[in-house]
Structures are given as C-alpha cells and as structure tokens.
Amino acid sequence: MGAKEGFIQFKRETPVSRDPQERVGDYKEIYEPFSDEKLNHQAARCMDCGIPFCHNGCPLGNVIPEFNDAVYEKDWAQAISILKSTNNFPEFTGRICPAPCEASCVLGINKDPVAIELIEKSIAEKAYELGLIQANPPKKRTNKHVAVIGSGPAGLAAADQLNQVGHEVTVFEKDAKPGGLLRYGIPDFKLEKWVIDRRIDLMKQEGVIFSCGTEVGFNIKAENILRNFDAVVLSTGAAQPRALNIRGSDLKGVHFAMDFLGKQNQVVGGEIEENPISAKGKHVIVIGGGDTGSDCIGTSNRHGAASITQLELLPKPPKQRTVLNPWPEWPMTLKTSSSHEEGAERVFSILTKEFIGNEAGEVTGLKLVDLEWMEKDGRMNFEEVEGTERIVPCDLAFIAIGYTGPAQNGLLEAFGVESMENTLPKSKNYQSTNPKVFLSGDMRRGQSLVVWAISEGREAAVKVDEFLMGASSLPQKDESFFQVEESLEGTE
Ligand SMILES: Cc1cc2nc3c(=O)[nH]c(=O)nc-3n(C[C@H](O)[C@H](O)[C@H](O)COP(=O)(O)OP(=O)(O)OC[C@H]3O[C@@H](n4cnc5c(N)ncnc54)[C@H](O)[C@@H]3O)c2cc1C
Ligand code: SF4
Incomplete structure (x- = not known):
C-alpha cells in the first residue's frame, strides 16, 4: 500500500454535479470533471485492510484495494489489468452502479467510505485515453x-x-x-x-x-x-412490468415507466423525433419510490413538468443505519438521487386506490390514502389511516413498481x-x-x-x-x- 495514513489525511470527495437548474436543460451526464490529483488522494484513502470486505460487497468480486493502490502509484496499466480481470465493462459500472462495495468498505464503519465507484470509472476512462484498452481478438478459434x-x-x-x-x-x-x-x-x-x-x-x-x-x-x-x-x-x-390492478389503470395518461423512458432514449439518440408521452406542463405522479421512479422524475423535469410527486407505499427510511441494519449490510437508509435534487415531492406510507378520469377517458386525479405500518407476528403490515382518503390532481401517471x-x-x-x-x-x-x-x-x-x-x-x-x-x-x-x-x- 502506498499511502499509510491517507484515510486520516484526506476526506472523501467526489465530482461536483452541475447546477440542477442548468442540467435539467439537457440530457448530458451531470458530473463535472475530477482532477488526477484529487483522484490520487481518494485512492490514498484505501487502508488495504487485512480482510477487504469490499471484495465481497462487489458482486463481481472486484479486487478493489489492489486497483486503488495502482491508481495511487499512477500505474494505469496495472490498474486496468486488475480491473478487467473481474469486470468486462467498468465504464458502465463506474457510472451507474449503486456501489454495494462502498457500503461494505471498512472505513465506512466510522468514516465516509473510499470512493470506489469513482476510482473504477476513472481507471476505465484513463485506460481508454492512454490506449490501454484495445481490440484483442482471440488467437485461435474453436469453430463452436x-x-x-x-x-x-x-x-x-x-x-x-x-x-x-x-x-x-x-x-x-x-x-x-x-x-x-x-x-x-x-x-x-x-x-x-x-x-x-x-x-x-x-x-x-x-x-x-x-x-x-x-x-x-x-x-x-x-x-x-x-x-x-x-x-x-x-x-x-x-x-414483464408489475401492473397496478386498480380502477382506472386503463385511462389515457397512465403509463408504465419504461414506455416513457425508452422512448426518451430514442429521442436523445436521434432515432425518433419526439416522445409520444410528454410531461410538459403536466402534473406528474410517479407511483413507486425506487430508481426507475427516480429516472421518471429526472426525465419529467427535463420535459418541463408543472409538478412531480413520487409515491412510496413503504415508510420513509431513516437517514442513518439503525442497530438492526449494521455495517457491512446494505444500508436501508433514505437515498436522494440526482433526479430528486432536481425537484420532486416525495410522499411515503401512501397507497394509490384508484385513478380518476374524465368523460374523455383521460386521467385527472388519483385517489390516495395514508398508511400506518406496524409489526404483527414478526411481519410488517399496514392499515389505512381513517379520514385521510383524498383525490389529488394528476394528468400523467407513471407506474414504476418493478418487474x-x-x-x-x-x-x-x-x-x-x-x-x-x-x-x-x-x-x-x-x-x-x-x-x-x-x-x-x-x-x-x-x-x-x-x-x-x-x-x-x-x-x-x-x-x-x-x-x-x-x-x-x-x-x-x-x-x-x-x-x-x-x-x-x-x-x-
Ligand atoms: C429505468 C431503469 C433504470 C435502471 N437503472 C439502473 C442503474 O442505475 N444501475 C443499475 O445497476 N441497474 C439499473 N437498472 C437495472 C439494470 O438495467 C438491469 O438489471 C440490467 O440491465 C439487466 O441486464 P440484462 O442483460 O439481464 O437485461 P436487459 O438489460 O433488460 O437486456 C435484455 C435485452 O434482451 C433483448 N431481448 C428481449 N427479448 C428478445 C428477443 N426475443 N430477441 C432478441 N432480443 C431480445 C431486449 O431488447 C434487451 O436489449 C435499471 C433498470 C431500469 C428499468
Ligand atoms: S462500484 Fe459496483 S462494480 Fe464497481 S467495485 Fe463497487 S460494486 Fe463492484
């Protein structure tokens, strides 16, 4: 290991994201560049633990302390060689992985974890820049x-x-x-x-x-x-998307999230002129509190939605780990995505009971009710809170409750x-x-x-x-x- 006390000397730092007001005007990646010097400091924070829990945290078994050390030593050839031994596409995971490795980083017990995902993306991009990733066809063919x-x-x-x-x-x-x-x-x-x-x-x-x-x-x-x-x-x-089988789910303006998101990729990629589903000026409600729902928020903001609300059936998670969810488990804490930062109201413990429509068959509102969650026989159950049923305006609803x-x-x-x-x-x-x-x-x-x-x-x-x-x-x-x-x- 290169740096002995990097984790004491340097704080965790990751790239600054562009101003939310500015970035909703385009579909480009949101992060500003990060200097080589700052990256070197981040790699120096790795403690090269005797038992690196991050290895098991990563589903690919990425050999994390070793590539951190190579980055610290500025040995990019060694870094990419270690990284590609377990991961075919670090340029993808380095951008969009939720980084379970970081949740199990030993530093995370009482400090901010090593910025592993950022280091991974940086290795991949540096390797492309330096010509270290080249086509390497097999020498022999098996004829299979x-x-x-x-x-x-x-x-x-x-x-x-x-x-x-x-x-x-x-x-x-x-x-x-x-x-x-x-x-x-x-x-x-x-x-x-x-x-x-x-x-x-x-x-x-x-x-x-x-x-x-x-x-x-x-x-x-x-x-x-x-x-x-x-x-x-x-x-x-x-x-196969999970359906929400309630009254009104066939109304115009009620869509599965993927019908919106996939089309938007096609628009940005120049394959089609415009998204058949537009959120411009609409009151958008996203049903489902996960990542797909969050992607609908980011895309709706870029369309210029009038308002966006995200509904989640489950209670609001805590900001910090609880005693029942210790390190190195995946933290069941409140996650705020870059799309949330761009603007959306988030409502937890809420059930969608019905889509309300007008005579033209278009969605105009959602009937909602607050929930109270309680433990019964070792399982979490909910009950509707009396007197909280209400109809909220909605002219575009996305169902994002999984597959x-x-x-x-x-x-x-x-x-x-x-x-x-x-x-x-x-x-x-x-x-x-x-x-x-x-x-x-x-x-x-x-x-x-x-x-x-x-x-x-x-x-x-x-x-x-x-x-x-x-x-x-x-x-x-x-x-x-x-x-x-x-x-x-x-x-x-
Ligand atoms: C909106 C959204 C956002 C997500 N964001 C993230 C994220 O940020 N980070 C993350 O880690 N994961 C994310 N995920 C999850 C992640 O994308 C998936 O887990 C991953 O893509 C699964 O990979 P796969 O190769 O199994 O399937 P897929 O990526 O679904 O690929 C399957 C492919 O098979 C093709 N196909 C299907 N049937 C046929 C056929 N009959 N003939 C030919 N081709 C066929 C499809 O067109 C598709 O291209 C997200 C998922 C969604 C829906
Ligand atoms: S960011 Fe994802 S792919 Fe990369 S080391 Fe962590 S868990 Fe593995």
Missing part, C-alpha cells in the same frame, strides 16, 4: 458457434467472455441498437450512449457479430437457432425451457432444462442491477465453455462467493 439472445449487460458480458476463448459468437437483439436497458431504459443523463457504442465497436473488432433488429421467436424461430448453434445463452431481461420476470411471450417454451411458479426459468449452474440453453441476467435472477447482470453473463459463459469444450479456462467465482451473495440480498 454460440447464439446470445439479448444484448443487455448480461448478454454482452457472456458474448465477450465466450469470444475471448475463441468461440464464434452472434448476439441477437430485437432493438435497433445493442445495450438492453443500458441504452433503452437508463436515462442518458446517467449514462451517455457513446460509452456503449465505444465498447460495442471494440467487441465487433474482436469478432463478435451483432444482429440487431432481430427478435428471436418472431424474425427468426427458436428452432432455427437451436439447429444452427452449438449452444445458446438467453439473456432477454425481466421485461415480475421474463416477458410472457412463449420464448422460453420455444427453447424448451421450463419455468417455476414465479415465472423465472428453472436453472442449475446457469443451465436451463434444455441442456443446450443457458440463462443469465435479469431473466434468470429477476430484476436486479447492471453489476449482477455482468456477473451472471461471466458465470454463464464458464458453463457454456465447459459444455462445449469439457473444461474452461475462463475465470470463475468460487462457491464461497455465492454463500456471501445470499447474505447480500436486499442490495438490489
């Missing part, structure tokens, strides 16, 4: 053909790993461009799309074939894929993949009930995070390689990691 269906982070990671060991990989993607929710879902102000294009260009140079605008099961049949490829990786995401699992469109059945009662496909070691078909990402584990999707893609690739070749030289997390994974549930 793999179809990867879906080009989100899981599919991309699986394709990258399998290509590196010499398999001929074709990625089929139904959308016009690759990236999955990275491209059509996550707003441009969190992740500008040139970051994805840069990586896709590299993967193409390394030999991965992308067939975009191809919906498997529609443009090309599953049986053709099964006949023409030696193995298949399904990584089609968890696209139930893979799209129910017959694709899994067409590949001979059986599902469980909860609609997630059955899998053992990433292999489905059809031995030739492997599963990864949100479609296997349910709605999750980009970092988990990359991890799933990497692990599924090992199993595909073993299936094709009898053994695999690809890196793999050991069993003990997956035991830790169970204790980290709730970070998603």
Whole structure:
C-alpha cells in the first residue's frame, strides 16, 4: 500500500454535479470533471485492510484495494489489468452502479467510505485515453458457434467472455441498437450512449457479430437457432412490468415507466423525433419510490413538468443505519438521487386506490390514502389511516413498481425451457432444462442491477465453455462467493 495514513489525511470527495437548474436543460451526464490529483488522494484513502470486505460487497468480486493502490502509484496499466480481470465493462459500472462495495468498505464503519465507484470509472476512462484498452481478438478459434439472445449487460458480458476463448459468437437483439436497458431504459443523463457504442465497436473488432433488429421467436424461430448453434445463452431481461390492478389503470395518461423512458432514449439518440408521452406542463405522479421512479422524475423535469410527486407505499427510511441494519449490510437508509435534487415531492406510507378520469377517458386525479405500518407476528403490515382518503390532481401517471420476470411471450417454451411458479426459468449452474440453453441476467435472477447482470453473463459463459469444450479456462467465482451473495440480498 502506498499511502499509510491517507484515510486520516484526506476526506472523501467526489465530482461536483452541475447546477440542477442548468442540467435539467439537457440530457448530458451531470458530473463535472475530477482532477488526477484529487483522484490520487481518494485512492490514498484505501487502508488495504487485512480482510477487504469490499471484495465481497462487489458482486463481481472486484479486487478493489489492489486497483486503488495502482491508481495511487499512477500505474494505469496495472490498474486496468486488475480491473478487467473481474469486470468486462467498468465504464458502465463506474457510472451507474449503486456501489454495494462502498457500503461494505471498512472505513465506512466510522468514516465516509473510499470512493470506489469513482476510482473504477476513472481507471476505465484513463485506460481508454492512454490506449490501454484495445481490440484483442482471440488467437485461435474453436469453430463452436454460440447464439446470445439479448444484448443487455448480461448478454454482452457472456458474448465477450465466450469470444475471448475463441468461440464464434452472434448476439441477437430485437432493438435497433445493442445495450438492453443500458441504452433503452437508463436515462442518458446517467449514462451517455457513446460509452456503449465505444465498447460495442471494440467487441465487433474482436469478432463478435451483432444482429440487431432481430427478435428471436418472431424474425427468426427458436428452432432455427437451436439447429444452427452449438449452444445458446438467453439473456432477454425481466421485461414483464408489475401492473397496478386498480380502477382506472386503463385511462389515457397512465403509463408504465419504461414506455416513457425508452422512448426518451430514442429521442436523445436521434432515432425518433419526439416522445409520444410528454410531461410538459403536466402534473406528474410517479407511483413507486425506487430508481426507475427516480429516472421518471429526472426525465419529467427535463420535459418541463408543472409538478412531480413520487409515491412510496413503504415508510420513509431513516437517514442513518439503525442497530438492526449494521455495517457491512446494505444500508436501508433514505437515498436522494440526482433526479430528486432536481425537484420532486416525495410522499411515503401512501397507497394509490384508484385513478380518476374524465368523460374523455383521460386521467385527472388519483385517489390516495395514508398508511400506518406496524409489526404483527414478526411481519410488517399496514392499515389505512381513517379520514385521510383524498383525490389529488394528476394528468400523467407513471407506474414504476418493478418487474415480475421474463416477458410472457412463449420464448422460453420455444427453447424448451421450463419455468417455476414465479415465472423465472428453472436453472442449475446457469443451465436451463434444455441442456443446450443457458440463462443469465435479469431473466434468470429477476430484476436486479447492471453489476449482477455482468456477473451472471461471466458465470454463464464458464458453463457454456465447459459444455462445449469439457473444461474452461475462463475465470470463475468460487462457491464461497455465492454463500456471501445470499447474505447480500436486499442490495438490489
Ligand atoms: C429505468 C431503469 C433504470 C435502471 N437503472 C439502473 C442503474 O442505475 N444501475 C443499475 O445497476 N441497474 C439499473 N437498472 C437495472 C439494470 O438495467 C438491469 O438489471 C440490467 O440491465 C439487466 O441486464 P440484462 O442483460 O439481464 O437485461 P436487459 O438489460 O433488460 O437486456 C435484455 C435485452 O434482451 C433483448 N431481448 C428481449 N427479448 C428478445 C428477443 N426475443 N430477441 C432478441 N432480443 C431480445 C431486449 O431488447 C434487451 O436489449 C435499471 C433498470 C431500469 C428499468
Ligand atoms: S462494480 Fe459496483 S460494486 Fe463492484 S467495485 Fe464497481 S462500484 Fe463497487
């Protein structure tokens, strides 16, 4: 370790974000540049602990103290070499990961944790700038053909790993461009799309074939894929939105969040002229207190909404960890996103009972009621608070209450993949009930995070390689990691 007392000498510092009033005028990333000197100080704060809990906090098992030290020593070649040994796409996670690693950083016990995510993004960007990330096609080909269906982070990671060991990989993607929710879902102000294009260009140079605008099961049949490829990786995401089955949910002006967000990515990307859903001058209500809801807030503010309110069923979380939620668990504390900073009212412990409409079938209001939460028989239950039922004005409502699992469109059945009662496909070691078909990402584990999707893609690739070749030289997390994974549930 380079700096002995960096954690005493330097305070945590991360890039300043642009003024909220200014940044709602565009869709560019919100952070100002950060100097090399300041970054060096941040890397110096790492204590190189005997047991670095951050390793297990990161779903990829990123080797964090080692790359922090390389950054402190300004050895960028070493830093990127360590980082890419566990993470195919640090330029994505360095921007949009909620950083469970930081929640388990030992410094976080009584100080601010090391700025790991920032260091990760900086390593990736510096490595591109210095030409340390170059196309590196495999020296030998195996003549085995793999179809990867879906080009989100899981599919991309699986394709990258399998290509590196010499398999001929074709990625089929139904959308016009690759990236999955990275491209059509996550707003441009969190992740500008040139970051994805840069990586896709590299993967193409390394030999991965992308067939975009191809919906498997529609443009090309599953049986053709099964006949023409030696193995298949399904990584089609968890696209089935959770519905809010209450009166009025079919009114005009009530939408699933993704219908709004995906279209906005297309507008910013120049694929379409305007978003068919406009929040301009509207009273917007976002139902769901999570990240997708927060993305609807940021996008609605950029449209020029008259007001934005976000509703959450659960009680307002505490500002600090409670005794029941100690370090290094994921902190169940109040999170204020950059979109919240740009302006929105947040209401907790509230239930939406009905959408109210006018004669033209348009939403005009929401019937709401306050809730009181209490513990009963070891479980949290709620009761409506008498006399609090009211109707609030609303002319645009977004439902952002999560996803139930893979799209129910017959694709899994067409590949001979059986599902469980909860609609997630059955899998053992990433292999489905059809031995030739492997599963990864949100479609296997349910709605999750980009970092988990990359991890799933990497692990599924090992199993595909073993299936094709009898053994695999690809890196793999050991069993003990997956035991830790169970204790980290709730970070998603
Ligand atoms: C609005 C929003 C914001 C989010 N923000 C964050 C964030 O800030 N940080 C974070 O870590 N996570 C975030 N997430 C979660 C994260 O995006 C997902 O966990 C991750 O993208 C899952 O990756 P995946 O590869 O499994 O699936 P996806 O990214 O969903 O990709 C699946 C791909 O499969 C394609 N596909 C589906 N069916 C077919 C077919 N039949 N033929 C061909 N292609 C098909 C789809 O078009 C899609 O491109 C967010 C999610 C949403 C919805
Ligand atoms: S991928 Fe996420 S959890 Fe892992 S080191 Fe980077 S920011 Fe932390």
